[in-house]
Amino acid sequence: MSNILIGKGELPVHLMGRYGNRHGLIAGATGTGKTISLLVLAEGFSRMGVPVFMADVKGDAAGLAHPGEGSDKITERINEIGIEGYASEASPVVFWDMYGQLGHPVRTTISEMGPSLLVHVLELNDIQAGVLEVAFSLADDEGLLLLDLDDLRAVLGFVAENRKEISAQYGLVSVQSIAAIQRALLRFERDGGAQLFGEPALELAELMRTDMTGRGIINILAAHQLILKPRLYSGFLLWLLSELFESLPEVGDLDKPRLVFFFDEAHLLFDDAPPALRQRVEQVVRLIRSKGVGVYFCSQFPDDMPGEILGQLGNRIQHALRAFTPRDQKAVKAAAETFVANPRLDVASAISQLGVGEALVSTMAEKGVPQPVERTLVCPPRCRMGTISAEERAAVRALSPVGAKYDMPINRESAHEILTRRAEQKVEVTSAPTSNKTAESAQEPSTGDRLSEMLWGNGRRQGVAEAMVKSAARTAGNRLGRQILRGLLGGILGSGRR
Incomplete structure (x- = not known):
């Protein structure tokens, strides 16, 4: 599979694997279906053989570890979109947690x-x-x-x-x-x-695994506690993104990304950030593409991203925005202006009229040209759409290939000792008694x-x-x-x- 089926507008809407490293944005008001789009992309990249790293802020991304449960509503949407070969299935998942409770501990060192x-x-x-x-x-x-x-x-x-x-x-x-x-x-x-x-510190190679069938492993960071510390949350993800940039070699344009990085609640990275930070992050986002890494920001409003960052995001999924306040009206206008115009679609009006599970989608076409925006009925994911139990999480964690390496901390001799x-x-x-200093030892x-x-x-x-x-x-x-x-x-x- 070289493309990801996002949904159907006038025609099926795909994200081409060869342009998966051109970065993207998933935006929309709370409750409009951003998480569904995120799940569809994550399992689509995994089926393509691309590893994924994502932060799970609300706990519902963990559903990727279990197959979905059929319903009449899902069957109706499958038929409406015309999805061939649809079947509920789980994706290979590894859970991580900075606090070590809901996943393997993820650590780095002070240095x-x-x-x-x-x-x-x-x-x-x-x-x-x-x-x-x-x-x-x-x-x-x-x-x-x-x-x-x-x-x-x-x-x-x-x-x-x-x-x-x-x-x-x-x-x-x-x-x-x-x-x-x-x-x-x-x-x-x-x-x-x-x-x-502390140690053992996370090795980036752990995030770039595939399973025995060739599917990319989806690394899920439990972040419902971490998100309460916005600077720690954004600082950790920025460190991880930076380490990827520094460690990976240049590979140019591949048939598919080497890794896809989802940055949920992305506005936290830029809140109160000085201009120098924004400029440097824009540089990394622009350059990491050549390392084969795709970065997908998730936030409520497109203008949560600085213009320099927004201009680097070639794949867009825009869910509904409700223009109730002047802030919302400004966001709707800004979102409409970022899309390639479609003469058959009033984008500004459509953003306010989208239903749950609908989105305005624009992805990169052949030769890297953005396609005109399409009003799209988004596919249902194949995984469970919701949280999993503690027992189900523990069962997934017990089968993880990295647990033996990271679950037990190591404390070797360092500055403190x-x-x-x-x-x-x-x-x-x-x-103790001291001897008289010689002339040589007395030198300053x-x-x-x-x-x-x-x-x-x-x-x-x-x-x-x-x-x-x-x-x-x-x-x-x-x-x-x-x-x-x-x-x-x-x-x-x-x-x-x-």
């Missing part, structure tokens, strides 16, 4: 997320962001792994205790700024965000040497070497590897690390 995105998630100001950059720079320079919140707190504590030397080498830091960051981390941890950081051990050794040394060391000795003592070289060998397992084993890993995130948020 991989990087300072720029943490600033966004923790809602820090510019001064506090600068101090966080200093903490990351110090950790990079000294080979300290930042895996979880304990590691970041330990490094911030070291910065506070040695702020004079650190300010001289990296730039001014203040106790007040460090305290503000620590309070932000406390709030973040109280909200459950600490579970995002190293700094705690050095502090204990320092106490032992200061309590440089600022960098003083910092290193505070961290590592006389065994600095061995300690750094050990830390760097452990760092290699996740971040290419050196400072350059860590900076490459975070390079795109720094670029996206418009703040370079150096």
Whole structure:
């Protein structure tokens, strides 16, 4: 199957697989059928052999894991559209959950997320962001792994205790700024965000699997709790999108995408976002197409997307908008203007008149030309249209190919353990008798040497070497590897690390 049947207008309306990486938008008011369109696209890509990643904000996307239940209404729609070979069926699904309750835990490390995105998630100001950059720079320079919140707190504590030397080498830091960051981390941890950081960290290859029959696995992130923390939700999905961009090679135009990424409640990415962020996200959306990744934004209003982003979305599904308020009327007008005109259709009027399960659809035709918009009766999905029980979810999770790898956390030696051990050794040394300094040892060391000795003592070289060998397992084993890993995130948020 090289096309996805979306529904029927005057003729059947398809999304061509070869243009699935040209991105898309699913928009419409609450209760007008956006979720149905999302399910139809997700299982269509899966049947095509394309893996999918999607956030399940309301819990009803989990129905993809079970076959649908027939009804007279569904049969009537199948006949009206003329769907051949329709049969209820489940799609291969893997459940993920940042909190580890409704799916496998999905984790990253502090180092991989990087300072720029943490600033966004923790809602820090510019001064506090600068101090966080200093903490990351110090950790990079000294080979300290930042895996979880304990590691970041330990490094911030070291910065506070040695702020004079650190300010001289990296730039001014203040106790007040460090305290503000620590309070932000406390709030973040109280909200459950600490579970995002740790190991084993998610490997992107897990999201690009197919099953034994060649169908793309649909990765569903349980997000009904995560969505209550908008900055954490948008920050995590932005990190994931950025990692995909950085990790995947250029492949040009393929017969079908390598991965399709659905970003529900997409307006959260752009709410209160500075212009630099919007510009960088627009760059990633434009360029990730050549990596074979399709990005589909889901939101209520088309103008939730900045114009630069909206212009990159070649596949559009617009459900009904009710023009009750001036805001709604403006949204209807904006939506109508984004479609390729159809002389037989008054788009602005049709948007307000669409019924549940109807949509205005425009997709890419041959040679990448957008088709004129069609009023379309959307196909019913083959999966269950609704939530699943806890027992059904547990059964799916038990058969997952990745559970053994991610369900149990790992806590290896990192910044927290190293700094705690050095502090204990320092106490032992200061309590022991000291010998007279020689003339050579009395020479004043440089600022960098003083910092290193505070961290590592006389065994600095061995300690750094050990830390760097452990760092290699996740971040290419050196400072350059860590900076490459975070390079795109720094670029996206418009703040370079150096």
